[in-house]
Amino acid sequence: MIVITSNQTPEEQVQDIIRVIEKEGLQVHLSRGADRTVIGLIGGVTPKLAEHLRQMKGVENVVKISKSYKLASRDFHPEDTVIDIRGVKIGGENLVIMGGPCAVESPEQIDEIARLVKASGAQVLRGGAFKPRTGPYSFQGVGVEGLTMMAEAGRRHGLLTITEVMTPEYVDICAEHADILQVGTRNMQNFDLLRKLGTCGRPVLLKRGFSATYDELLNAAEYILAGGNRDVMLCERGIRTFETYTRNTLDLSAIPVLQSLSHLPVISDPSHGTGRRELVEPMSKASVAAGANGLIIEMHTDPDNSMTGDGVQSLFPDQFDNLLRDLEKLAPLVGRKFSPGPEPVVTV
Amino acid sequence: MIVITSNQTPEEQVQDIIRVIEKEGLQVHLSRGADRTVIGLIGGVTPKLAEHLRQMKGVENVVKISKSYKLASRDFHPEDTVIDIRGVKIGGENLVIMGGPCAVESPEQIDEIARLVKASGAQVLRGGAFKPRTGPYSFQGVGVEGLTMMAEAGRRHGLLTITEVMTPEYVDICAEHADILQVGTRNMQNFDLLRKLGTCGRPVLLKRGFSATYDELLNAAEYILAGGNRDVMLCERGIRTFETYTRNTLDLSAIPVLQSLSHLPVISDPSHGTGRRELVEPMSKASVAAGANGLIIEMHTDPDNSMTGDGVQSLFPDQFDNLLRDLEKLAPLVGRKFSPGPEPVVTV
Amino acid sequence: MIVITSNQTPEEQVQDIIRVIEKEGLQVHLSRGADRTVIGLIGGVTPKLAEHLRQMKGVENVVKISKSYKLASRDFHPEDTVIDIRGVKIGGENLVIMGGPCAVESPEQIDEIARLVKASGAQVLRGGAFKPRTGPYSFQGVGVEGLTMMAEAGRRHGLLTITEVMTPEYVDICAEHADILQVGTRNMQNFDLLRKLGTCGRPVLLKRGFSATYDELLNAAEYILAGGNRDVMLCERGIRTFETYTRNTLDLSAIPVLQSLSHLPVISDPSHGTGRRELVEPMSKASVAAGANGLIIEMHTDPDNSMTGDGVQSLFPDQFDNLLRDLEKLAPLVGRKFSPGPEPVVTV
Amino acid sequence: MIVITSNQTPEEQVQDIIRVIEKEGLQVHLSRGADRTVIGLIGGVTPKLAEHLRQMKGVENVVKISKSYKLASRDFHPEDTVIDIRGVKIGGENLVIMGGPCAVESPEQIDEIARLVKASGAQVLRGGAFKPRTGPYSFQGVGVEGLTMMAEAGRRHGLLTITEVMTPEYVDICAEHADILQVGTRNMQNFDLLRKLGTCGRPVLLKRGFSATYDELLNAAEYILAGGNRDVMLCERGIRTFETYTRNTLDLSAIPVLQSLSHLPVISDPSHGTGRRELVEPMSKASVAAGANGLIIEMHTDPDNSMTGDGVQSLFPDQFDNLLRDLEKLAPLVGRKFSPGPEPVVTV
Structure with a gap:
């Protein structure tokens, strides 16, 4: 200093x-x-x-002349972190695609979406069981049952699962049912939650707060790493700016910047990052071209009737499928290849 | 629509x-x-x-042509809400001053500060028992003991108390010891917490998220009101902008705007709103001149040795005292008068 | 309304x-x-x-329910505008690359850079003759001589030229020497300048103000179009946000959004949009993947000794060349092909 | 460094x-x-x-550890600059009020407004002769005639005059007719204009760019000072943020911050800073309470029919008058007193 x-x-x-x-x-x-x-x-x-x-x-x-984070810094860990979850590799040259609905709604809904996500070549099924809503009377999610519905769908179709955890007391139950735990943008600095995730035994996808700097995101990651959990992914999902045409401004420079400052994988979320379905495809391609290690994308079989009202940013299954076809061609041009899917769970 | x-x-x-x-x-x-x-x-x-x-x-x-909030809207409640807590009146023409340290550190510290806060003419003692910190190893607050230290100091010196509550499970214990519960900027959209505060039986001071619009703040207030708790104060505490000289940009237009959209009292926080001690005095006066119903100000007897590192924005006791002398003269010019202090607690 | x-x-x-x-x-x-x-x-x-x-x-x-711009709107002009300048096509499926130094410094410098720009496959030579500087004593550009140096280099090496025009009185002289006139970010709402450009007889590249919304950019374009000049390109070059690690936040969603609202070509400027050389390559690829109709990139043979101090964001010639090789492969995957270079100027 | x-x-x-x-x-x-x-x-x-x-x-x-501006810095000029224009004092403990219409419309309009501005106790008449408009077909101002109309009205009623100058070529004619020249928010970094103002022989009011930092504003002031003109006022007029309810976010912390960094007077513009008439009164009082050296306020006798469409932020004459009555009481509480009005112009 x-x-x-x-x-x-x-x-x-x-x-x-x-x-x-x-x-x-x-x-x-x-x-x-x-x-x-x-x-x-x-x-x-x-x-x-x-x-x-x-x-x-x-x-x-x-x-300040030294960075306030150490474990997250590439200075102290020059090689890329590659997280391996049952054969799915996240980080380095691997590209991972996470797809699924904003919210789990029913066993049939999540099963059908899982089937389509797998068929398109993605490796991870996303879906929320608990929903943070911005109005007092809106849909709150289906709760713990949603976790088991999603876990079951993931197992049946050969996908990892990722779900958002919103409070420390739900970490254990989420960790029991999901392969990856996600921290939402409003919780990026929920330090009780971050601390708990440091010992949860599951990889964590940490979303950038919509008004957080790169430095603040990396300091939040440090919290989880310091607890002993080294499997952290960073996620760019759009920041708040004066431009209101898009819900947020997806800051794709975050991808190469975070990769230069840190060894952790960087995932892009073009669905929340734009809030508009028609922008998901171009921003997905742009994210991969900028070097993203993965994408998390909302897809729904019937977005107009999704229970969260987030259908407006969800792709239809055929759009999702076409996008992945295009990404397969794009990835090798920027040094990325699709990660293999997960190995089956062996139960003795 | x-x-x-x-x-x-x-x-x-x-x-x-x-x-x-x-x-x-x-x-x-x-x-x-x-x-x-x-x-x-x-x-x-x-x-x-x-x-x-x-x-x-x-x-x-x-x-959208109707507002999404109703209970918080002046359309449906044209008169100012005036919250009465043991004779202290918050709202309308009353001016309330809340002063105290960022964090409760010891019984002696909080007692001495309470004495000075009271002597200067303020009505409410502020102090944090639990601290959200942005780095994994920094001071986390003294916890539940801090609540009793502060309650005791408030009782002894004839002050109401306000403290921040950070998670739903701490609402009950905080409500037991403090007169007003505060929601911090990072929790403005922590809906579990807001819901719990809707039934906590205590007035709530709701801080604006540092990237929240007026509309989002009023919708967050609606959550608490919808739970049955009508004693909500709104608090402007600075927003994040491209200007980094000040920690935040204190948006004083929020005061008259929120007062026109809503009947709820509006409190200003010039300490967090600027992050710089030398700006607290001018921004306090500006807040009152803009029509604020109250101020929440950090004051510390030994800011250079405060345990939170927030001393940089805390006033010294004599600065706090001089400021209140000036505000006594300023208030009547803008239709405000200092609220009386609290009536003593009668125990049978 | x-x-x-x-x-x-x-x-x-x-x-x-x-x-x-x-x-x-x-x-x-x-x-x-x-x-x-x-x-x-x-x-x-x-x-x-x-x-x-x-x-x-x-x-x-x-x-407001109708847009305030008409000529710039796709509602009234559904087909893509394709500008044809001596055989170089800008807009539609064509990809155009503009490369060159921040400032023209000498005949030798601009000639050598033009040679390299052409050899890499770009179609347009960029370079500033007059420089807006943010401090009172910094380099102001070489002036009118720079225009002739650049025009000569463009002619010799078979490149179109683009240069920034900063005041209405320089429009005529710039139009005489350059093929495309550029409006800088600080001049996006210089209405005297826009009006003059409406009748200048040259295509115009209009940079988005660093705090301008999409709507404001399109209204600025309307000014030029209304003057009778239909050859306008829009340029995303980064906006000011709370994130200060990058000089600006390059808003790539602007590309598909502007293309949906307007028929005008959209060019991306990753050099000014990031302010950091190491980000130019990933953001160039991301721009093309997002659907950009072209790129404007700073390249310098000796960026460490550039006279403007903007060398920090300039590519070295080999980086520029490698990038274009990669873009040739990337373009067809997103429906773009490199535009042909300009036909030679025939003088009778 | x-x-x-x-x-x-x-x-x-x-x-x-x-x-x-x-x-x-x-x-x-x-x-x-x-x-x-x-x-x-x-x-x-x-x-x-x-x-x-x-x-x-x-x-x-x-x-960077030294500031890039010197002449504007308080480090090198510890005492407040007090500009004296025919007996009107701007800076130090003096409070100056500038009032008038957005645009000069006719001799009768400006004369009647001047009469009212003077009667209310203000010292300076504001009014635009040339208007920058954001749409291609809107009102452009009455031009040079407006300058003479305003000069005449100022002389008749005993007021200084201030008008905006938008291009270097209009500096001389504006300097001939007006006592103070104003640089608008979009021209804060129009360096040709700033340079010209450095030798114009008139005091300059420099408005902060709506996305400019304090540092950038002070560097722009340095340009004018470096040209030899030491009579520069800084003006806070609102910045662009994510909040769109107000046209801009008036950043009142700018007042004490700029006064600590610089010796130059700081003026506040609550009309453009909020864009809403009902906020002008509270924000004017807040500006003075924060220590402003002056205010520039739009006032119009018939704002609903003003030619610029900026009437929405103009006070009615009685509102302007009431505000000045209140400010007379407020000023002494924060160490300010109204500057005397100008001495009459003596023509031999």
Whole structure:
């Protein structure tokens, strides 16, 4: 860390600052310039010390020069993380496709969608059992039963499953039934939830908060990693900007940026990232072209009658299928190949 | 609601749209213009119908013309809500000041701060027992003990207390010890929490999400109101913008706008809204001048050593005291007067 | 247009509103609902009438239902515009690549870069003669001489040329020397400039303002089209958001959205859209995958010593060449093919 | 400036960086930490060198530690600038009020408004002669005649005048007729215009671009100051955010922030900053409470029939008058007093 003092800071205040730093056992490097004096700190700086220094008289600015995350950083883990879940590989050169409805509605619905998702060549079935809704009277999801419906459909059709977990107390039951747990955009900084996921024994897909910076996303991932769970995927799903024509602005630069800062796989969500069905196809292709390690896409057999009202961004099955055909051709041009599907679950 | 079709929509599609609306028991008013045909719906429209229509062939746009919140709307409740908590009045012409540390640290700390907050003329003691932190290893708060320390300090010095509740399971214990429960910016759309607060028996201060629109804030308030709890305060605490010099951009237009759309009191938080101590005083005065019904301000006896690192935005006690002296003069010029403090708790 | 009145608007005010509308010679359609009355206007509404209505007593909202642009809209021009400049085709299924330095620096520099741009298969040479700089003492461009240097290099190597024009008085001289005139992001709403470009006789590439909505961009294009110039390209070049890691957030959804709203070609600028060299390649591919009709890319033989300090986002020649090789393979997968290069200029 | 290298930078690259710095005649201070090496530069750094360093191999980040503006900075000019225009004082403890229509429409209109503005106690008459409009067919202003109409009205009623200048070629004629020249939000970075204003001999009110940071605004002011014109006022007029209920988000923190970074007066524009008449009064009071040195407010005798369609944000004369009565009481509470009006122009 670096502390910058203005050209009007009296020497006495500079010495006060140095004293505070040395009291914490850190070394000081001093550079005096024409306009500013720069005080470099060598050693580990606590957030408390950083804030204390920022408030001291004479301090003009405090600049962080090391990243606040370590486990998520490529500096400390240069190779790509490749998560292996029953033979499905996520990360590196592999491309994984997760498809399915916004919400699980019935055993028949999820079974039929699973069949189509598998037939199109995807490896993971997505579906929500519990739904966060923005109005007090809207559909709340089918609950725990939805988890078993989806697990059953995944097993029958040879797909992994991913579902969103919204509170710490549901982590265990979700981890029992789903292969991957997803953290939604509004929960990216729900630290109780992140901590619990650090020990849940399942890979986690962490969605970027719709107003979170790359740095904040990586710090949120650090929470899960620090708990001992190294199987974390990052997910770009659109940010809030002044443009309201699309529900969010899908920030595809996030894909190469996060891949350069971190070794974790980066998944793109063009469904929530645009909120419009007609944009899912071009933004899916753009995501893969930008280097995404996977896609999570809403697909529904009857989107006009979906129970969540999110049908507006769901692909029809034939659109989903056509998209995957196109992605098969596109992937090799950008160094990606479809991951194999999961090995069957062997029960003795 | 209004459905707009483009000038190229065939008559057959228009008739399909009308059929769908009438099937739901709603009446239709049709206006044919040169470029567009407008189909007005008369009656209550479910979100599901709205989305269905949006997706139908030929539909160019669907415009909501009624607000999605009712209980929070001034349309249905023209008079200001004035919340009365043991004689402290929040709303209408009353001005309420909430002061205290970011986090309760010890019985001595909170007692001394309570004494100063009271002496300055504020009515409410603020303080966090549980802290959401953005890094995995930072201070997490002193927990339930903090609640009793703060309750005790409030009682001794004649102050109401307000504390943040972060998960549904802590609502009951917080409601037992604090007079007002606060929902933080990251929880504004934590619907499990909002639902639980709807029946908690305590007034609630609901902070605007740092990327939430006015409409989203009012819909979140609707959740609590719909649960039966009519004592809700809205709180502007800064939004995320491209300007990074301040931690957030305090949006003071929110004060008169929310007051015109809703009957609920509007509180301003200049401490989190700016993240800089030197801006708290001018932004507090500006908030009151804009018509705020109250302020929630961080104050600490030793901000440089506060345990949360939020000391950087905390006022010193003498700054807090000077500010309240100035606000006493300013308030009457904008139709506000300091609310009386709380009546003592009588225990038989 | 639609005027919405609240449920508390007295009948007398509704009649006032109707009278104002009818006075302008427009027809009225009235729909009375439970909460709101909706007054539809049939006929052309002037901005002045719209604003007048918005301010009238009893009016809650005024909703525009027709677009404010006509010539730029696909509603009135369903087929793609394909601009043909000496055999180079821009729009439709054609892909055009514009490459070159941020600024023209010398005859040798621009000649060498033109040679490389042509050898890589691009059709257009870009380069600035006049530079807008954000600090008072930085490089301002080489001026009119730069125009002739670039024109000469384009002619010699068989490339069209594009250059930015910053003020109305330079339109004529730029139009004399360059094949395409470019409007920069800060000038998107410089209406004097747009008007002048409407009659300049050259195709125009109009960059989206870094805080402009799609609607504002299309209205700016309307200005040029209304002047009689139908050869307009839209250009996405990144918007300002809360994320500061990248210089701007390249909004690739703009590509399919603008193509659906308008018939005009859409070009992507990954160099300015990201501000980082290492992101140009993935974002170029993503742009084409999203359906872009072309790319404008900075390339420099010696970016570390470029005179503008924009070298940080310029590709090296071999990176540019490799990218074009990859795009040749990618284009056919998304229905694009490289446009032919320009026919030679025949001088009699 | 500081250059930061990652922990994986080979020593050879560090030496390359140092060589480049020393070649420019600057001194180097080196601090080696556990994770990063920090290279401090002592002396003046050109933007070109900064960019060059940013691109060098091994460089992780380049941090600017001196401000890029000098003349606008309080570091180099600790006392408040107070601009004196014929006895009207702008800056310091003085409060100046500028009122008038969006556009000058006729001699009668501007004369009547001037009379009312003066009667209410304001010191400056505002009004546009040339209007930037966002649609190709809307009102463009009355032109040069408007300047003389306004000058005449100002002289007759004892008011200074301020008008917007939109292109460099109109600076001279505007300077001839108006006392203060205004730069609009879309021209904040029109460097040709800023340069011209640096030598125009008139005080300038520089509006913040609606997507400009504080730093960018101060750098734009530097342009004018560097030309020799020291009479510059900064103006906060709202920024673009995700909230669309208000036309812009008026960022009142800008007032104390700009006053701490710079010695220049800061004016607030609540009319454009909110775009809604009913918000002008509360936001005017909030601006003064936050410490503004002045206000610029739209007022119109017949806003419903104003020619620009901006009437929606104009106060009626009685609202303007009531507001000034309230501000007279408010000002002394925040250390402000109304500036005297202008001395009469003496013509020999």
